Amino acid sequence: MDIVVENLTKIYGTQRAVDNITFRVKTGEVLGFLGPNGAGKTTTMKAITTYLIPNEGTIKVGEFSISEQPEEIKKRIGYLPESNPLYQEMPVIDYLRFVAELQGIEKSKVNDRLREMVDICGLEGEKHKKIGELSKGYKQRVGLAQALIHDPEVLILDEPTSGLDPNQIVEIRELIKKIGRKKTVILSSHILAEVEATCDRIMIINKGKIVADGTSEELRKHAQGKEIIKVTIEDGDWSSIFEKLQKIDSVDVVDILNKNKNTFEIQSRANQSSRKKIFKVCVDNNWTLTEMTPIETKLEDIFRELTLS
Amino acid sequence: MKQIWVISKRELQSFFDSLTAYIMLIAFLGFSGLFTWLYGSDIFMVKQASLQTFFGVAYWTLFFFIPALTMRQFAEENKTGTIELLLTRPVNDWQVVLGKFFATLLLIVIALAFTLPYYITVASLGKIDHGAVITGYLGLIFMSAAYISIGIFTSSISNNQIIGFLLALAIGIMFQFLFSFIAQGTGGIVGGVLDYLSLSTHFESVSRGVLDSKDIVYFLSLIFLGLVSTEAVLTKNRR
Numbered sequence: 247m248d249i250v251v252e253n254l255t256k257i258y259g260t261q262r263a264v265d266n267i268t269f270r271v272k273t274g275e276v277l278g279f280l281g282p283n284g285a286g287k288t289t290t291m292k293a294i295t296t297y298l299i300p301n302e303g304t305i306k307v308g309e310f311s312i313s314e315q316p317e318e319i320k321k322r323i324g325y326l327p328e329s330n331p332l333y334q335e336m337p338v339i340d341y342l343r344f345v346a347e348l349q350g351i352e353k354s355k356v357n358d359r360l361r362e363m364v365d366i367c368g369l370e371g372e373k374h375k376k377i378g379e380l381s382k383g384y385k386q387r388v389g390l391a392q393a394l395i396h397d398p399e400v401l402i403l404d405e406p407t408s409g410l411d412p413n414q415i416v417e418i419r420e421l422i423k424k425i426g427r428k429k430t431v432i433l434s435s436h437i438l439a440e441v442e443a444t445c446d447r448i449m450i451i452n453k454g455k456i457v458a459d460g461t462s463e464e465l466r467k468h469a470q471g472k473e474i475i476k477v478t479i480e481d482g483d484w485s486s487i488f489e490k491l492q493k494i495d496s497v498d499v500v501d502i503l504n505k506n507k508n509t510f511e512i513q514s515r516a517n518q519s520s521r522k523k524i525f526k527v528c529v530d531n532n533w534t535l536t537e538m539t540p541i542e543t544k545l546e547d548i549f550r551e552l553t554l555s
Numbered sequence: 556m557k558q559i560w561v562i563s564k565r566e567l568q569s570f571f572d573s574l575t576a577y578i579m580l581i582a583f584l585g586f587s588g589l590f591t592w593l594y595g596s597d598i599f600m601v602k603q604a605s606l607q608t609f610f611g612v613a614y615w616t617l618f619f620f621i622p623a624l625t626m627r628q629f630a631e632e633n634k635t636g637t638i639e640l641l642l643t644r645p646v647n648d649w650q651v652v653l654g655k656f657f658a659t660l661l662l663i664v665i666a667l668a669f670t671l672p673y674y675i676t677v678a679s680l681g682k683i684d685h686g687a688v689i690t691g692y693l694g695l696i697f698m699s700a701a702y703i704s705i706g707i708f709t710s711s712i713s714n715n716q717i718i719g720f721l722l723a724l725a726i727g728i729m730f731q732f733l734f735s736f737i738a739q740g741t742g743g744i745v746g747g748v749l750d751y752l753s754l755s756t757h758f759e760s761v762s763r764g765v766l767d768s769k770d771i772v773y774f775l776s777l778i779f780l781g782l783v784s785t786e787a788v789l790t791k792n793r794r
Contacts, residue, residue, distance in 0.1 A: 295643045299794050318647040331636035336565075347561045348644040392640070549788055 247308035247322065247399045247430050248272055249294060254303035256289050256454075257360035263289045265454035266303070271447075273399075276426040278445030279434035281555050286454040287434040288328055291402050294432070295325045309402055321350065324393035328404040328434075334378030338369060338388055341377060342395060353415060360379040363391040367555070383414045390418070394425065401425065403433040407440060421446050438546055452553040466547055476503070476520065478537035479528060484508050490527050496520045511541070558646045560774040563661065566628065570662055579620055583666050586616045591673060598670045604681030606611045609673055610691040610762045614755075615669065617660025617699050618731055622723035624662065625706025629785070633792075634714035648789045652782055655707055658699075667692060687764035694761035697774040698754060702727055704781025711788045730754035730777075 249271040256264040264286040271277045277386045279287040292298040294305055296316040304311060310318040333341055342363060346356045364373050367387040372380055377388060386409065393401060406422065407415045422431065422444050435441050441448055442462050450458040450465075458465055479487050484505050491500045491510060497516040501511040514520045521538065570576035590612040591597060598608060632638035641651060674688055705726050710719035734751035738746045750756055756779070757770040 291638075297643050297793060299790075317645050317647065320643055323643070325640070326642050327636060327639050329636050331638075331640055333565075333569070333637055334635070335569060340568075344561065345644070348558065348646060350645055359575050383778055 248306075249400065249430055250304075250306045250431070251290070251294070252304045252306075254290065254293060254305065255301050256286075256293060256298065258299050262454050264293070264300070267451075267454070267456050269289045269449065269455065269456060269459065270555065271430055271432060273430050274427060275447060276422070276431040276433070276445045278441035279401045279432060279451060280436065280441050280549065281434075281451035282436065285451045285553070287451055288404055290451070291325075291404050291432060291434060295323055295402055296320060300539055321396070322399045324396065324398035324401045326389045326393045326401075326403045326406055328408070330389040332377045332385060332392075335376060337374055337376055338380070339364070340374045341388065342391055345392045346395050351396055359395055359397075363369055363395050366394070367391040368417075382409045386410055386414070390421070399429055401429055401431045401433075402417065403431065405434055405436075407435070407437070415440070419467070438549060450549060450552055457552045458548065472498070473519050473521075474511065474541040475514075475524075476509065476511050476537065476539045476541055477524060477535065478507055480534045480536050481555060482508065482531065482533040486531075487533065490531065491524065494520055494523045494527060496523060509537070559654045559657065560652045562641075562646070562651060563658040566655055566658030567784075570624070570658070575624065576662055579624060580666050580669065583613075583616055583620060584669055587612045587670060588673075598677065598680075604672060604677050606677060606688050606691055607762070608681075609670065610695065613667075613670070613695055614726045614758060614762075617695065618702065618727060620722075621659070621663070621699060621702040622706045622709075622720045622727065624659050625703055625723065626710050626719040628659070628707055629711035630714050630719045633711070638789075638792075642789070642793070648786050652707065652785050652789070653688060654702055656664045656782060658705075660696075660700055663703070665698065667695060684764065687762070688764055690764050692793070693764040693766070694758050697761065698758050699788075701730070701754060701774055701777040701781070704785070705780045708781045708788070711785045712733045721780065744755045 251270070252268050254264055254267050255262065255492075267286075269288065279290070281287050289298060293300045293312070294307065295476050296312045296319055299313075304313070306312075307319045307322065310322075312319060336344070339360065342360055343356065346359055351359055364370055367382070367390055369387055369391065372384050374411075377385060380388065386406070390406070393403070403422070409416050410418065419440065422433065425431070426444075426492070433444065447460065448458070448465060449456055450463055484502065487508060488500060488502060488510070491497060492513060496514050497512055498515045499513040501513075503511055504507040512520060512524065525535060527533075569574075570579075587609055591606075591609040592599075596608060598605075601608060629638070632641065640649065674683075677683055678685075690691060702723070706719070706723040709722035710716070711728065712722075713719065730753065732753075732755055734749045735755050738749035738753060740746075741749065751773070757773045761770050
């Protein structure tokens with residue numbers, strides 16, 4: 247099921263939490279929402295789940311619109327809200343049964359689905375405990391189980407791994423990847439590595455607007471533009487090396503990282519490469535080139551660049 | 556219909572899980588039993604085979620108990636955020652509101668069912684007006700339903716149970732006796748209007764055995780008003 251969001255705007259008081267955003271998520275795609283706190287990730291997700299009523303714009307999940315057929319959408323969506331709200335006083339299995347009944351799962355299939363969820367989410371030992379007694383990691387699993395129990399075609403996960411330990415994070419990521427192959431998934435996070443590890447596509451949101459959209463490679467390429475390399479050159483005096491490097495026609499900026507070791511950071515002009523020329527300069531002057539590493543723009547840098555301005 | 560029942564079942568379960576239901580049942584039966592049989596103008600004092608004393612006591616006990624039952628129904632869900640998960644299920648706002656309403660009403664009916672032995676005992680003591688007993692119970696159910704709808708409404712407006720409780724009690728007091736109290740002193744059109752608004756007036760006429768459509772319309776309007784307001788609050792919170 248495709249999700250189509252068009253000109254979505256949500257205003258709280260005078261603040262435009264989401265400002266006229268448009269995007270589309272295809273079936274089988276895992277989309278990662280990235281953005282600083284208060285960027286509008288959660289608001290957008292809540293609007294897709296039909297919980298929040300937007301001020302402007304339309305959202306369609308499959309052929310259903312959130313304003314016309316919310317009930318049809320709700321049947322097909324699995325939602326894990328940010329704070330993972332659960333009825334603390336209910337035993338895990340009773341809660342999941344309640345959810346299964348509300349989602350309209352046939353009576354004869356409810357028990358099978360419950361068993362499957364307990365199995366997939368690793369809740370076997372905890373299923374009779376009250377939710378309030380569980381650790382945060384197990385609560386998160388219950389949260390995932392309630393989102394998955396009706397085998398929804400669309401999954402909306404708001405910060406699914408927040409508060410989990412590293413092992414649990416890996417497990418949940420694997421689970422999302424596994425489930426995500428057949429479903430349309432939108433997940434939000436402010437951990438970049440997580441989005442990179444689990445998502446096919448990344449969308450960076452800032453101040454209610456989409457500031458970047460693409461695969462992690464595309465985002466990198468887009469931000470890179472200029473080649474940056476780190477070089478270390480031995481057998482020479484740092485000032486003369488610096489001078490010669492700056493004279494190379496394709497070099498834009500030379501930065502001295504370490505005078506004693508003769509380490510420099512060289513930024514080339516747009517769409518030009520200076521690697522061969524640097525090598526040639528070294529050979530011409532009888533210097534020894536001991537290090538030449540391209541510096542890859544980290545997703546963190548792209549993120550900071552796009553969201554700090 | 557099925558969705559309403561699924562929600563009601565969970566609400567009722569949570570009344571029993573949290574012991575609220577047991578405390579309410581014990582306290583209700585204790586109070587009404589004490590005043591019906593043992594203390595004050597009890598049955599042996601009045602020397603009439605009638606349940607009027609019981610209905611009077613139950614009328615006041617339920618008035619205080621119902622806000623205590625309804626106060627957490629929406630406030631707690633607002634506070635923990637579970638309301639969001641509930642409203643993103645394939646249910647509409649009305650089914651959620653009605654589910655909660657019927658759960659509390661069912662608990663009250665269960666409590667009233669436990670007082671049927673009073674009726675049987677009194678009936679064996681003398682000649683009892685069966686019609687008045689039936690309408691008396693009916694009056695209690697109508698009155699409870701009205702206060703439940705008010706209580707659910709006041710619970711929905713904030714995430715604080717205490718606010719829900721006090722506000723329900725404050726609104727309840729107006730219907731319970733303030734309106735009729737002021738009506739007695741004013742008279743004229745204003746007095747007439749206030750007298751009509753007073754829940755006690757309608758309860759008394761129903762529990763005396765007169766089942767007038769005027770009273771039924773009154774109770775149903777009050778219930779409807781409470782539930783519609785709750786639904787409006789739920790929608791407003793999502794805007």
